[in-house]
Amino acid sequence: MDAIRTENLTKKYALGWRRGKLLALERLNLRVREGEVYGLLGPNGSGKSTTLKLILGLITRTEGNAWIFDVPCDKVESRLRVGFLPENPYFYRYLTGAETLEFYGRLCEMKGAALRRRIDELLELVGLAKARDRRLAGYSKGMLQRIGLAQALMHDPQLLLLDEPTAGVDPIGSRDIRDLILRLKAMGKTVLLCSHLLAQVQDVCDRIGVLNLGQMILEGHVNTLISDQRRLSFTVQDLPADGRARVEEAVRAAGGRVVAVEHPQTTLESLFLDALRKDRRGMGHHD
Amino acid sequence: MRTKILAALVVVGPALLLAPVERRIQAERKHLKYGGIPVTRQVREVIGQGTAMALLAGFRGVVADFLWIQSQTFWEKREWLRQYRNIELVTLLQPQSVLFWDVGQWHMAWNIAYGARTDPANRTEAAGIKREREWQERAREFLQRGIENIPHRYNLYFAMGWLYWQKFSKWQPEAYARAAEYFGRALAFPDAPLSIGRLYAHALEKAGRKRDAYAYWKMLWENKNQPHQAWNVVEREVKRLENELKIPENERVFLPSRP
Amino acid sequence: MTERVGFSMGRVGTIAVNTFTESVRQKVYNILLIFALVAIASASFFAQFSFSEQLKFVKDFCLGALSVFGALIAIVGTAQMLPAELENRTLYTILAKPVRRFEFVLGKYLGSVLLICVSLLIMAVMFGGVLWFKEHKLVADALAGATGVPADELPQTIRQIRAEAFDSDLVKGALLIFVKLGLLAAVTLLVSTFSTSMVFNVAVTLMVFVAGHLRGPAAEMWAHRPVALALLAAVPDLGAFNVADDIIIGNVIPWRHVGLVAGYGLVRIVILVWAAHLIFSRREI
Numbered sequence: 001m002d003a004i005r006t007e008n009l010t011k012k013y014a015l016g017w018r019r020g021k022l023l024a025l026e027r028l029n030l031r032v033r034e035g036e037v038y039g040l041l042g043p044n045g046s047g048k049s050t051t052l053k054l055i056l057g058l059i060t061r062t063e064g065n066a067w068i069f070d071v072p073c074d075k076v077e078s079r080l081r082v083g084f085l086p087e088n089p090y091f092y093r094y095l096t097g098a099e100t101l102e103f104y105g106r107l108c109e110m111k112g113a114a115l116r117r118r119i120d121e122l123l124e125l126v127g128l129a130k131a132r133d134r135r136l137a138g139y140s141k142g143m144l145q146r147i148g149l150a151q152a153l154m155h156d157p158q159l160l161l162l163d164e165p166t167a168g169v170d171p172i173g174s175r176d177i178r179d180l181i182l183r184l185k186a187m188g189k190t191v192l193l194c195s196h197l198l199a200q201v202q203d204v205c206d207r208i209g210v211l212n213l214g215q216m217i218l219e220g221h222v223n224t225l226i227s228d229q230r231r232l233s234f235t236v237q238d239l240p241a242d243g244r245a246r247v248e249e250a251v252r253a254a255g256g257r258v259v260a261v262e263h264p265q266t267t268l269e270s271l272f273l274d275a276l277r278k279d280r281r282g283m284g285h286h287d
Numbered sequence: 288m289r290t291k292i293l294a295a296l297v298v299v300g301p302a303l304l305l306a307p308v309e310r311r312i313q314a315e316r317k318h319l320k321y322g323g324i325p326v327t328r329q330v331r332e333v334i335g336q337g338t339a340m341a342l343l344a345g346f347r348g349v350v351a352d353f354l355w356i357q358s359q360t361f362w363e364k365r366e367w368l369r370q371y372r373n374i375e376l377v378t379l380l381q382p383q384s385v386l387f388w389d390v391g392q393w394h395m396a397w398n399i400a401y402g403a404r405t406d407p408a409n410r411t412e413a414a415g416i417k418r419e420r421e422w423q424e425r426a427r428e429f430l431q432r433g434i435e436n437i438p439h440r441y442n443l444y445f446a447m448g449w450l451y452w453q454k455f456s457k458w459q460p461e462a463y464a465r466a467a468e469y470f471g472r473a474l475a476f477p478d479a480p481l482s483i484g485r486l487y488a489h490a491l492e493k494a495g496r497k498r499d500a501y502a503y504w505k506m507l508w509e510n511k512n513q514p515h516q517a518w519n520v521v522e523r524e525v526k527r528l529e530n531e532l533k534i535p536e537n538e539r540v541f542l543p544s545r546p
Numbered sequence: 547m548t549e550r551v552g553f554s555m556g557r558v559g560t561i562a563v564n565t566f567t568e569s570v571r572q573k574v575y576n577i578l579l580i581f582a583l584v585a586i587a588s589a590s591f592f593a594q595f596s597f598s599e600q601l602k603f604v605k606d607f608c609l610g611a612l613s614v615f616g617a618l619i620a621i622v623g624t625a626q627m628l629p630a631e632l633e634n635r636t637l638y639t640i641l642a643k644p645v646r647r648f649e650f651v652l653g654k655y656l657g658s659v660l661l662i663c664v665s666l667l668i669m670a671v672m673f674g675g676v677l678w679f680k681e682h683k684l685v686a687d688a689l690a691g692a693t694g695v696p697a698d699e700l701p702q703t704i705r706q707i708r709a710e711a712f713d714s715d716l717v718k719g720a721l722l723i724f725v726k727l728g729l730l731a732a733v734t735l736l737v738s739t740f741s742t743s744m745v746f747n748v749a750v751t752l753m754v755f756v757a758g759h760l761r762g763p764a765a766e767m768w769a770h771r772p773v774a775l776a777l778l779a780a781v782p783d784l785g786a787f788n789v790a791d792d793i794i795i796g797n798v799i800p801w802r803h804v805g806l807v808a809g810y811g812l813v814r815i816v817i818l819v820w821a822a823h824l825i826f827s828r829r830e831i
Contacts, residue, residue, distance in 0.1 A: 290824060290825055290828045291740065291825065293824060294736075294821040294822075294824045294825050295780075295821075297817065297820060297821040298736075298817060298818065298821050299776065299779065301813070301817045302780045302781075302782075302814075303776065303779050305779075305810065305813065305814070308806075308810050308813075309783050309786070311806070312783070312806060312807055313783075313786070315803050315806070316786065319798070319799065319803065320792075320797065321789060321791075321797065321799075322788070322791075322792070323791075340756075340759075343759040343785065344755075344759050344788075345610075345613060345759070345785070345787075345788030345790070345791065346610050346613075346791075347788075347791040348605075348606035348609075348790070348791040348794055348795070349606050349607060349610045351606075352602065352603050352607070355599070356595075359594070359595070381791070381795055383792065383795050383796070383797050385796060386598050386599065386795065390599065440796075480699075480702055482699065515701065515702070
């Protein structure tokens with residue numbers, strides 16, 4: 001079953017008196033398979049938010065259809081199996097972390113001991129157990145994103161929609177959130193995420209789709225898309241000084257062309273996180 | 288846009304159907320004499336737009352209280368006409384308030400009248416007395432209007448009786464008779480204090496109706512359902528009148544005291 | 547195969563309690579401190595007046611303040627509810643759950659009503675406390691001979707002080723104030739479903755407040771203009787809820803009339819909440 005399926009999904013916004021209509025999304029045919037992590041990319045105004053809102057029933061479609069696990073999106077039942085983390089959420093500043101989760105849990109008709117257990121579980125999962133009794137007004141951006149993830153997971157949905165989940169979060173927090181997403185994938189959940197941070201999308205997503213001006217212009221598996229099939233990269237170790245010339249010669253003899261020879265690079269992010277890990281005082285922020 | 292029109296209809300439609308209910312509420316309010324006088328344009332001119340708005344918003348009592356407290360400062364500055372104007376205004380705003388009519392007439396007939404009589408600006412004593420009596424007459428007329436507004440409670444009838452007894456008795460021959468009449472009207476109400484009954488009897492006697500006074504005192508004595516009655520006073524009056532009227536022994540309540 | 551999600555009063559209650567908690571923690575209650583000051587002040591001055599006058603002042607000023615502060619809490623509290631939810635993005639997270647839009651609107655409204663109710667109760671308790679102290683003081687003064695009332699009249703005077711201080715009819719006045727505030731909150735709710743500017747919401751409600759009180763004079767002015775009268779009919783007759791003044795001066799108010807006015811208010815509220823739901827359920831967020 002597809003977690004999300006849209007057919008010719010179209011949205012036109014009326015721009016007010018006699019200013020015509022804005023075509024925010026044009027005939028989108030999207031299929032997100034169960035158990036995959038799908039990245040929805042695109043510049044601002046490309047229709048990403050519109051797509052999410054249409055799927056969640058927050059706005060009504062102009063044409064076409066959308067389903068979540070084969071339930072039409074305009075029915076309230078479709079939201080039983082989806083959890084949503086919006087962009088830049090603030091939540092209720094005056095509730096504590098635990099109270100926030102309790103609120104969302106009750107909205108999903110959870111109660112009593114089951115609710116309390118779930119709250120403890122999720123706070124543990126997102127690493128906020130120590131801050132459970134602090135008001136959200138005192139949370140950092142990273143903590144807000146994490147409590148946001150927790151509320152999205154309250155009713156154990158099969159599908160998660162995440163809008164810019166790591167925006168404004170520091171590298172450690174980002175890494176944690178991405179690890180979380182991978183863990184959710186291992187649990188069999190489906191994730192649709194929108195992000196501008198392309199390096200992070202590359203790390204985590206199985207498939208991506210690129211929207212521009214309301215249309216899907218590119219879609220496919222990440223690895224296939226970003227790998228250059230025409231070229232091969234060998235990573236070699238313990239090669240003596242004169243070995244390099246001999247390898248290059250061998251390639252030329254085989255009919256290939258040496259395009260580049262350089263030392264492989266780690267990522268700046270790995271370097272940063274390793275440095276922090278090695279600092280004996282510990283890793284992390286004053287939480 | 289269509290939704291907004293629909294919503295507007297949803298609001299206006301049933302509202303039109305509620306019109307009879309609104310009329311019924313307004314009729315009941317009128318019948319129960321709520322809300323005082325309607326805030327017509329004349330009233331708005333007298334008290335100003337801001338105050339008028341406060342009245343309409345339901346702060347009639349507060350506005351009246353402010354005017355009432357202000358009248359007290361006029362009294363302290365001996366600006367009696369201003370004080371009088373405020374008193375009139377207050378009773379215009381809350382004509383159902385016993386308090387304002389009662390205390391208002393008291394100010395006029397007792398305080399202001401006294402102040403007018405003893406005013407050093409008076410050229411002669413006679414002029415002073417004339418002013419005093421004018422204020423007392425003004426008070427009486429004011430209180431009369433009060434009674435017309437609140438005919439269903441004992442308080443203002445009693446106040447009128449007291450006014451006649453205390454003030455008009457000094458210069459009008461009919462005063463005690465009128466006092467008795469008003470005390471009598473006050474007594475028609477079940478919550479009238481017992482002291483009014485005793486005053487009524489006294490007033491009857493002062494008006495020259497000794498027999499009627501005796502009959503009333505006797506009735507009071509025989510009515511044992513009044514635990515708070517001043518029995519010693521009643522007993523004293525019955526005895527006294529029995530002696531003065533030379534009531535025959537077999538009709539007396541108390542046997543005559545032997546010399 | 548998929549379960550049906552029915553209307554849940556539990557969800558409404560959750561939203562209502564959450565709305566209430568947020569408002570309380572936002573120090574809405576600082577306003578109530580000002581009320582306390584007004585109440586105490588009204589009872590502390592004016593010693594040169596008779597006990598009847600003093601009690602009237604306390605009751606008028608306290609009920610007036612209760613009305614004003616209650617309206618502030620009702621209108622401003624409700625006006626910022628939906629704009630705040632949008633700004634904090636909490637609206638998205640709530641509606642992304644299996645929550646019906648009607649449950650949300652109703653929950654928000656009931657949260658507002660809860661806020662008004664608790665505020666009124668607190669102010670009423672403070673008011674009662676002030677009256678109690680005032681009554682004690684007045685009785686003590688009377689017993690000490692300060693009022694010049696003769697001894698045999700004292701029990702009656704004291705009974706009168708007590709009766710005027712603790713007039714149970716004041717409850718009826720407070721009840722109608724509560725319904726009126728609920729009505730104002732419903733107006734604000736309706737406006738906030740299509741406008742996200744808090745200032746606009748408050749302004750429109752205040753206009754309705756003024757119009758609602760001007761129905762009497764306006765009706766006489768516009769008797770020959772049916773369109774204007776029809777528009778006026780949309781605005782509730784707020785003057786009908788002002789009975790506190792009359793109760794304080796001793797005018798009798800039967801429960802039947804209270805019931806009629808309260809019922810009228812409730813019908814108006816239902817209409818307004820229904821209209822709010824209509825707009826909100828079709829709203830694109």
